Amino acid sequence: MQDELNQxxxxxxxxxxDLELLVIGKRAGLSFDEMNELTVNDLIKFxxxxxxxxxxxxxxxRRMATQADIDAFFA
Numbered sequence: 001m002q003d004e005l006n007q008x009x010x011x012x013x014x015x016x017x018d019l020e021l022l023v024i025g026k027r028a029g030l031s032f033d034e035m036n037e038l039t040v041n042d043l044i045k046f047x048x049x050x051x052x053x054x055x056x057x058x059x060x061x062r063r064m065a066t067q068a069d070i071d072a073f074f075a
Contacts (some may be wrong), residue, residue, distance in 0.1 A: 034061060 014020050023041055025035045028050040036044060051057075067072075 024050065 021040075022032075022035065024047045025043060026032075028047065030046075038046065
């Protein structure tokens, strides 16, 4: 178990994640005052959404089921 915790990961951890969040927040168009209003969790979520939008990654959106979907489900 201890060996698993000491294994190096393929993902390089940022040296200063706090500064990286600020830089990405500024690139996303937020002012320092606006970033200060957000909690760290909200800022991280905002940054993730911004990065996903700029890189073209988007989560599949849910849609309302049609009658055909319901019929196929119960068939």
